[in-house]
Amino acid sequence: MLSLVVHTTKEYVCVMQLHGSVDDKKLKEVIGKFIGKIYQKPPLRSSVKRTLRIRKVHYIDILEREGKLVLLKIGCEAGTYVRKIIHDIGLLLGVGAHMRELRRIKAGPFKEDETLVRLQDIAEALYRWKEEGKDDLLRKVIAPMERAVCYLPKIIIRDTAVDAIAHGAHLAVPGILALHENIGVGERVAIFTAKGELVAIGKANMTTNQIMEANKGIAVKVTRVIMPPGVYPKAWKSRERSK
Amino acid sequence: MYNKGLEYLKELDKLCDFQSKFVIKADIETNEKYGYFPYGRPIEDYIRQGVINLDKPPGPTSHEVVAWIKKMFNLSKAGHGGTLEPPT
Numbered sequence: 001m002l003s004l005v006v007h008t009t010k011e012y013v014c015v016m017q018l019h020g021s022v023d024d025k026k027l028k029e030v031i032g033k034f035i036g037k038i039y040q041k042p043p044l045r046s047s048v049k050r051t052l053r054i055r056k057v058h059y060i061d062i063l064e065r066e067g068k069l070v071l072l073k074i075g076c077e078a079g080t081y082v083r084k085i086i087h088d089i090g091l092l093l094g095v096g097a098h099m100r101e102l103r104r105i106k107a108g109p110f111k112e113d114e115t116l117v118r119l120q121d122i123a124e125a126l127y128r129w130k131e132e133g134k135d136d137l138l139r140k141v142i143a144p145m146e147r148a149v150c151y152l153p154k155i156i157i158r159d160t161a162v163d164a165i166a167h168g169a170h171l172a173v174p175g176i177l178a179l180h181e182n183i184g185v186g187e188r189v190a191i192f193t194a195k196g197e198l199v200a201i202g203k204a205n206m207t208t209n210q211i212m213e214a215n216k217g218i219a220v221k222v223t224r225v226i227m228p229p230g231v232y233p234k235a236w237k238s239r240e241r242s243k
Numbered sequence: 244m245y246n247k248g249l250e251y252l253k254e255l256d257k258l259c260d261f262q263s264k265f266v267i268k269a270d271i272e273t274n275e276k277y278g279y280f281p282y283g284r285p286i287e288d289y290i291r292q293g294v295i296n297l298d299k300p301p302g303p304t305s306h307e308v309v310a311w312i313k314k315m316f317n318l319s320k321a322g323h324g325g326t327l328e329p330p331t
Contacts, residue, residue, distance in 0.1 A: 002294075005324035043328070083328050107324055109259045115296040119311070122295065126315055135286045142293035144281035146251075150259035154252050159273050177271045178249065180263040194273035195280045196251035212268055232277045 001226055004201070005148055007078045008108025009058070015102075016086045018068040020095025027070070030092045031060050034085055043081060055080040069100075109150045117141045145226075146198045152190040153180040153204075155220065162193055162232035165200050171220040173211055183208045189220055199227045247280055248273065290316055 018027075034057055041052045058075040065071070074082055083099045090097025105112050125137035157165065161175030171191060183189060183204050191199045202220040211219050249271055256263070279285070284292060299308055305323045313321045 002322045002324050078325075081328055102327060104327060110296045110324070112298075113296075116298050117295065118298050119300065119308070122297070122312070122315065129286070135289075138286065139282070139289060142290060142295055144284070144289070145292050145294050146255060146281050147258065148294050150255040151261055153261075153263065154255075154265075156248065156252070156265075156271060158269075159277060162278075177269050178265050178267045180261075181266055182263055192248070192252060193278055194248045194271045195278050196248035196255075197278050197281060208266065212266060 001145060001148060001198075001201075001224070005108045005110065008151070009075065009106075010078060010080070010104060010108075011073070011075045011106035011111070012082050013063070013071065013073050013103050013105055014082055014086065015100040016070040016072055016089065016097050017100045018070065018093070018095055018097045019090065020093075021068075022093050022095060024065065026093065027065075028062065030089055031062065031072075033092065034089060035060055038080075038085070040081055040084055043084065046081075048079070053079075057085070060085075073105075075106075109148060115143055115147075146192070146196065149190040149198060149201070152188055152201070153183045155179040155183075155189055155191050156194055157191055157199065159193065159232055160235040162199055162227070163229055163234050165191060165222055166225055166227045166229040166231065168222060168225055170205075170218045170222055171200075171202065173206070173214045173217050173219045176211060176219055179208055179211060181208050183211075188223075191220065191222070193227075193232070197227060197231075200225045246271070251281060291318065 037054050037056055039052055040055050042048050042050045044050075056077040057080065058077075059073075061073040063071040063073050074085070076082070082102055086097055086099040121137075121141050125141045128137045129135045155171070155176055156178040157171065157175045158177055161171065165171055165175075177194060184207055185204055187204045188201060189204050190201055193199060200222045201224040202222040205218045205221050206214065249265065253265070255261075279288070295312070297308070299305060303311075305326045309321050309323050312318070
């Protein structure tokens with residue numbers, strides 16, 4: 001499930017050091033050329049295949065400039081090399097440039113907010129739990145894993161549909177209780193129990209409207225099961241009444 | 244209608260600035276006997292099914308930090324959401 005985060009949009013703040021004088025107007029003009037689709041080949045020290053590929057840069061903002069140092073904020077597709085962008089900006093400017101510092105400030109749903117913690121915070125929370133028996137801080141520094149898919153359209157299913165999905169079955173229309181509007185065919189969706197527990201990730205096979213109108217058919221093709229089987233009972237066995 | 248789960252998902256939507264609204268097809272009901280409301284998971288489950296938004300210090304690698312976390316929490320499985328480009 002963490003691999004879903006790896007493929008999400010990223011935001012960075014970085015420091016670019018120019019190797020010569022450039023006026024603000026030219027700087028802005030050249031940086032503008034790197035917004036949108038760009039070509040990139042992964043650097044030597046990378047874990048991916050070094051083929052030329054296209055990546056999307058959503059924006060590059062100049063936050064501050066002090067002589068040859070420029071503070072930039074960049075939003076881009078997963079797998080974009082900021083260092084290479086800075087290097088290429090330097091080439092186009094004619095004077096050369098390199099990246100002095102890089103900080104990722106957003107990775108999909110994870111950003112620099114009150115949930116961002118340091119190792120010390122985790123250590124303190126653990127101590128409080130282990131030595132004092134209080135898990136309140138632990139529950140603050142750790143978030144339920146459902147947090148990682150907050151950006152996906154969501155579908156809520158019946159208790160009776162859960163175990164089948166946990167075994168890898170596709171999600172049929174009768175199993176659905178509620179869902180987000182405007183889901184399109186082929187879109188990645190997250191499937192939840194009525195308690196809000198993440199069951200699986202899948203690809204929509206029908207639109208929201210189709211699902212609302214229909215009373216049968218495969219609504220979602222499950223691609224990744226998150227919840228283990230056995231948490232909810234098998235439907236044919238369960239005679240439990242819902243509250 | 245059981246609202247706690249739906250309210251939690253709406254809270255998730257807000258966290259990610261996800262604009263769409265929910266449409267209801269049938270009464271949202273669930274049996275308290277099975278599963279847990281995410282915030283209500285018993286602490287061991289809460290930890291094992293949790294994520295940490297960690298501001299990693301610049302020294303150790305992500306891999307090393309994951310190893311530390313596994314040790315601190317006595318976990319057999321843990322992962323991270325990606326590394327930064329290596330410094331030259």
